[in-house]
Amino acid sequence: MKAFVFKRYGKPDQIGFADVSRPLPKSDEILVQVHAVGLNPIDNMVPKGTFKPMLKFQLPATLGSDLAGVVVEVGSGVTRFKPGDAVFASIFGSGTGSLAEFAIVPEKAAALKPANLDIVQAASIPMVGLTSWQALKDHIRLRPGQKVFIPAGSGGIGTFAIQLAKYLGAKVGTTTSIGNVDLVRSLGADEVVDYKKQEFENVLRDYDAVLGTVRGDALLKSLQILKPNSTVASLIGPPDAAFARARGMNAFFTFVFGLLSRKIINQVKKRGIAYSFVFVHPDGGQLAEIGKLLESGHIRPVMDKVFPFEQAKEALAYLAKGRAKGKVVVRLK
Missing domain, CATH: 3.40.50.720 (NAD(P)-binding Rossmann-like Domain)
Structure with missing residues (x-):
């Protein structure tokens, strides 16, 4: 599968697309076909090594932490989700990333996508x-x-x-x-x-x-x-x-x-x-509560710009300028 990865810390020329193996979910994980990824400033900081003491990656590592997509496979112990479910999640701190065609998501980190949001809007929310x-x-x-x-x-x-x-x-x-x-x-x-x-x-x-x-x-x-x-x-x-x-x-x-x-x-x-x-941690229960506020209209997503997957590097560069009004999202599907 195609993924956007960094191969070494502190080396901008070591960031780009790569073909990697499609991951397999463990018993408490789901495999999600990623449709959209919300970008966050930390996505530009991780490859620089800023958070090496706090976040552990096995290089080369996929960038990104927010995602929205469709469940395609579930681990043997998963009870809350099934193939075909539309979900959104943050996998921040899990040691893997979301800027890929498929991503592993711990069951406890995911929530069902709010019904009134499209997939891009949902991807903008988790972090x-x-x-x-x-x-x-x-x-x-x-x-x-x-x-x-x-x-x-x-x-x-x-x-x-x-x-x-x-x-x-x-x-x-x-x-x-x-x-x-x-x-x-x-x-x-x-x-x-x-x-x-x-x-x-x-x-x-x-x-x-x-x-x-x-x-x-x-x-x-x-x-x-x-x-x-x-x-x-x-x-x-x-x-x-x-x-x-x-x-x-x-x-x-x-x-x-x-x-x-x-x-x-x-x-x-x-x-x-x-x-x-404050160092955010993924929490599917909290994300489900946030989803209720989105569905009720108490909170609405604010979007700035959507980039195609092929322009992931340009999307991160745009975000780094610090002028976005709301969220920047990369769309895969």
């Missing part, structure tokens, strides 16, 4: 949906009436997280450029800052939580808009010692991550703020 769900519900524990700051509101995470936060009853502040103001307001944003004209920390006040999505000094600046006893959940790091311990990393990485996060940890402690690093 951003699960990340937003785990950050806002599990880490922040967002409650009705609270105010949450979700920067970069027109991006893949932003467009989903704003809608989920509004569904949870929160008020949402965000940043975007003037051309995307109408988009983020249509998703439910209450306070919108044009980052090209204003510094958000000079405008926003008395927030209960921040979802860290922007690299650079934005995370530290966001502490200025928070109340005491508030919460920061960061998707972009730095990873902390608690994260290393939770993933069973050795003492060396626990120490290193402790050093990397020392500055932000010291700053949040001074302000009485709780900090956590």
Whole structure:
């Protein structure tokens, strides 16, 4: 079968298409014929080796983690799915990828495709949906009436997280450029800052939580808009010692991550703020709950551009520019 792989870390010329063996599902896995793959920024970071301590791949490895498609084979222990079922899933962290004609999906990571979404829309959801769900519900524990700051509101995470936060009853502040103001307001944003004209920390006040999505000094600046006893959940790091311990990393990485996060940890402690690093994990049960919100219309997918499979490299390059409004998807079928 055809797959889009990387053969070595840190070598852009070692990324491309290859013919690989069609995988066979184990007892607790399903084999999915992939129809579409949603791309995420981490797909460009993995081949660089950024996540080598956290994600284990046997090279050459297939890129991609989100998918939507049709089940063609199930393992002997699978009970929730059968051949012919349309499913969507994230296989992030499983050691394999989704940018291929067929992909192995653990049964526990998959959910039935929402009936009202087409296959491309469904493929755009898993990573951003699960990340937003785990950050806002599990880490922040967002409650009705609270105010949450979700920067970069027109991006893949932003467009989903704003809608989920509004569904949870929160008020949402965000940043975007003037051309995307109408988009983020249509998703439910209450306070919108044009980052090209204003510094958000000079405008926003008395927030209960921040979802860290922007690299650079934005995370530290966001502490200025928070109340005491508030919460920061960061998707972009730095990873902390608690994260290393939770993933069973050795003492060396626990120490290193402790050093990397020392500055932000010291700053949040001074302000009485709780900090956590969010590293998404696949969860078919949560994805099924997200599917219900999509079917009910409480959340809608926001799409930017769809590329054919043959242009997977161009799709990743487009995503890397950081200008996408919503999600970038590769279509195979």
